[in-house]
Amino acid sequence: MKKDDPKSMETKCPIYKSWRELPLVPISRGMKGSIGETGDWRTYRPGIDEKECNRCGICYVYCPDGVIQFKEGSAPEIDYKYCKGCGICKVKCPKKAIEMIRERE
Numbered sequence: 161m162k163k164d165d166p167k168s169m170e171t172k173c174p175i176y177k178s179w180r181e182l183p184l185v186p187i188s189r190g191m192k193g194s195i196g197e198t199g200d201w202r203t204y205r206p207g208i209d210e211k212e213c214n215r216c217g218i219c220y221v222y223c224p225d226g227v228i229q230f231k232e233g234s235a236p237e238i239d240y241k242y243c244k245g246c247g248i249c250k251v252k253c254p255k256k257a258i259e260m261i262r263e264r265e
């Protein structure tokens with residue numbers, strides 16, 4: 161540090177002994193988006209062809225929003241309130257069972 165350099169600001173950082181002491185910050189809720197219903201700004205929605213789907217669960221694993229759910233014996237279900245239409249599930253589906261369908265204006 162040179163003589164004329166400005167002094168760093170003093171900042172007090174809290175010290176936590178465990179992550180359990182961290183203050184609650186409402187950045188996310190389990191399985192759902194934290195900023196409300198995000199499906200309404202989607203331009204394409206994924207549609208699953210239940211006949212082609214082999215229930216492998218790959219789409220469930222890759223969905224960044226955790227909006228794909230499985231019920232025993234049936235094809236995955238997408239929660240369209242929170243699906244943003246990113247299309248990752250379509251890209252990752254090994255059976256090409258997902259199509260992106262244009263939302264209506």
Ligand code: SF4
Nearest residue numbers: 213214216217219253
């Ligand atoms: S990745 Fe495709 S084949 Fe696998 S469960 Fe999802 S939709 Fe079905």
Ligand code: SF4
Nearest residue numbers: 223243245246247249
């Ligand atoms: S389009 Fe994106 S957010 Fe919607 S179900 Fe597929 S991977 Fe998840």
